[in-house]
Amino acid sequence: MELTAAQRAQFEREGFLVFPDLFSAAEVAVMRQEVERLSKIQAEEVVREHTGGVKALFRVHEDDGVTASAPFRALVRTPRVQRPVRQVLGTEEIYVYHTKINAKPAIEGTHWMWHQDYNSWSKDGCPTPNMATFNVMLNDTTEFSGGLYMLPGTHRLGLLESVMDTSTGYKLWTIPKEKMIEVLRASPPVVPVTGKAGTAVLFHCNVLHASGHNLSAEDRWHIYISCNASANAPAFGPQSRPDWVTSRNTGPLPMEADSAIVKAA
Numbered sequence: 728m729e730l731t732a733a734q735r736a737q738f739e740r741e742g743f744l745v746f747p748d749l750f751s752a753a754e755v756a757v758m759r760q761e762v763e764r765l766s767k768i769q770a771e772e773v774v775r776e777h778t779g780g781v782k783a784l785f786r787v788h789e790d791d792g793v794t795a796s797a798p799f800r801a802l803v804r805t806p807r808v809q810r811p812v813r814q815v816l817g818t819e820e821i822y823v824y825h826t827k828i829n830a831k832p833a834i835e836g837t838h839w840m841w842h843q844d845y846n847s848w849s850k851d852g853c854p855t856p857n858m859a860t861f862n863v864m865l866n867d868t869t870e871f872s873g874g875l876y877m878l879p880g881t882h883r884l885g886l887l888e889s890v891m892d893t894s895t896g897y898k899l900w901t902i903p904k905e906k907m908i909e910v911l912r913a914s915p916p917v918v919p920v921t922g923k924a925g926t927a928v929l930f931h932c933n934v935l936h937a938s939g940h941n942l943s944a945e946d947r948w949h950i951y952i953s954c955n956a957s958a959n960a961p962a963f964g965p966q967s968r969p970d971w972v973t974s975r976n977t978g979p980l981p982m983e984a985d986s987a988i989v990k991a992a
């Protein structure tokens with residue numbers, strides 16, 4: 728899948744692109760089965776809410792490790808993911824910074840406060856914001872099921888000051904309240920990103936985004952494939968976060984077949 732000139736211009740302008748129904752029902756079914764399996768694992772790669780439910784499952788794309796998954800390994804290597812990410816990062820040499828499946832259980836799954844992903848990744852030592860995330864919805868997502876909200880064009884504000892939010896099971900650098908109110912008042916309307924299972928969203932690491940509580944009757948499962956240019960990898964040291972959140976596998980990732988997800992089942 729190649730981005731058109733119009734899509735590239737839209738990404739530059741808005742900071743995100745939505746691809747409705749990019750993955751088939753058969754592919755989504757295979758990936759959902761994997762989420763069921765992975766959710767039962769007890770490991771540091773499986774981050775839980777204060778209540779004990781799964782919040783995020785990390786590192787599902789590698790060949791090895793406790794959360795390794797053949798279908799998700801295949802997903803991150805498909806041309807449907809790789810081509811657009813390479814186009815927006817402007818290089819063929821990219822790697823997966825991390826994968827995480829955010830599971831928001833029906834009624835219980837909680838919010839992610841307004842943030843820029845580069846708030847965290849700049850602190851990891853990535854020199855430039857040449858990073859982007861490819862999100863795939865693993866079930867139908869509505870405004871009430873805790874889907875993403877995007878604030879168009881805010882990647883062009885550059886990196887904003889952030890504060891650590893520990894109110895959910897996953898510590899996150901977020902934008903302080905007063906600043907966020909100022910930005911919301913000055914920005915175009917927030918866009919709720921909704922769609923059928925298999926819909927995907929590609930977003931810039933500086934675009935402001937958040938998501939709400941899952942108030943619906945269905946679990947909301949999304950996978951986030953965060954990518955970096957190999958040339959933009961951080962230097963690693965004793966203070967670096969673990970491999971499952973800041974991958975040490977920084978060499979260029981080869982592309983594989985689009986058909987591989989279903990075959991990996």
Ligand SMILES: O=C(O)CCC(=O)C(=O)O
Binds near residue numbers: 873937
């Ligand atoms: O899963 C969500 O609802 C939001 C996740 C998010 O914003 C992130 O991982 O950066």
